[in-house]
Amino acid sequence: MANATAKAAPEEGPVLQVRDLRRAYEEGGRRRVVLDGIDARVERGEIVALLGRSGSGKSTLLNLLAGIDRPDGGEIRVEGQRLDRMGERERTLFRRRRVGFIYQFFNLVPTLTVAENIALPLELNDVPARERRSRVEDLLGQVGLPGRGGAFPDALSGGEQQRVAIARAIAHEPALLLADEPTGNLDADTGARIIALLRDLARRQGRTLVMVTHSREVAAVADRVWTLCEGRLDHGDVHP
Numbered sequence: 001m002a003n004a005t006a007k008a009a010p011e012e013g014p015v016l017q018v019r020d021l022r023r024a025y026e027e028g029g030r031r032r033v034v035l036d037g038i039d040a041r042v043e044r045g046e047i048v049a050l051l052g053r054s055g056s057g058k059s060t061l062l063n064l065l066a067g068i069d070r071p072d073g074g075e076i077r078v079e080g081q082r083l084d085r086m087g088e089r090e091r092t093l094f095r096r097r098r099v100g101f102i103y104q105f106f107n108l109v110p111t112l113t114v115a116e117n118i119a120l121p122l123e124l125n126d127v128p129a130r131e132r133r134s135r136v137e138d139l140l141g142q143v144g145l146p147g148r149g150g151a152f153p154d155a156l157s158g159g160e161q162q163r164v165a166i167a168r169a170i171a172h173e174p175a176l177l178l179a180d181e182p183t184g185n186l187d188a189d190t191g192a193r194i195i196a197l198l199r200d201l202a203r204r205q206g207r208t209l210v211m212v213t214h215s216r217e218v219a220a221v222a223d224r225v226w227t228l229c230e231g232r233l234d235h236g237d238v239h240p
């Protein structure tokens with residue numbers, strides 16, 4: 001009875017909750033603390049920019065939030081589910097269903113067409129082929145690449161490849177969208193258009209987005225700015 005009521009429905013509560021998160025690396029027999037007690041909370045539909053100097057631990061934090069890596073201590077809840085308590089396989093399945101990841105260098109599979117790249121998370125989640133095809137068409141339209149499904153990634157510009165990567169990241173309608181320097185490999189104009197697209201998609205679809213960036217302009221579209229410094233998170237609760 002208590003259990004039945006204790007578990008909130010996915011639509012309720014914050015999408016992401018982090019408590020006292022810790023991560024250190026061993027290097028040459030020495031322990032280097034990178035995250036030294038991170039607390040954070042992100043509500044549904046919020047856009048968060050994660051800033052911090054090089055080496056401050058931004059990618060480390062993002063990888064923990066994605067369930068790619070495991071913390072040494074602390075709690076990570078995505079839609080109320082404890083990621084830090086899951087084993088490797090459970091985390092992989094969870095990530096496949098509930099997390100979308102956008103990389104600086106796009107990470108498209110070069111031997112697959114654009115449509116096949118976008119369909120990957122749908123395939124992994126057992127979406128039937130027919131539905132996959134119509135979803136991919138729809139996603140291509142959403143990212144401004146209608147009719148380009150048959151192309152291979154190397155025939156596309158950097159900005160176009162990132163659009164494909166965004167379509168792939170949102171294809172399975174993840175609860176949490178994570179982006180690691182999504183404009184880091186693009187010129188300023190193309191980067192600005194990619195950020196506008198991400199912002200519009202996040203706003204229209206109510207997606208929750210945490211993105212690492214070095215750029216103040218990128219951070220300006222966020223609802224909140226977090227700055228990582230010496231293993232701790234400085235929460236900006238106001239607009240940048």
Ligand SMILES: Nc1ncnc2c1ncn2[C@@H]1O[C@H](COP(=O)(O)OP(=O)(O)OP(=O)(O)O)[C@@H](O)[C@H]1O
Pocket residue numbers: 025026027034052053054055056057058059060061
């Ligand atoms: N697998 C690892 N083993 C050992 N040390 C690591 C590992 N991954 C990261 N580090 C170290 O942890 C620190 C934080 O790295 P991280 O990549 O998270 O920083 P970052 O803020 O994303 O940096 P950048 O902005 O340059 O990408 C760095 O000092 C890095 O050398």
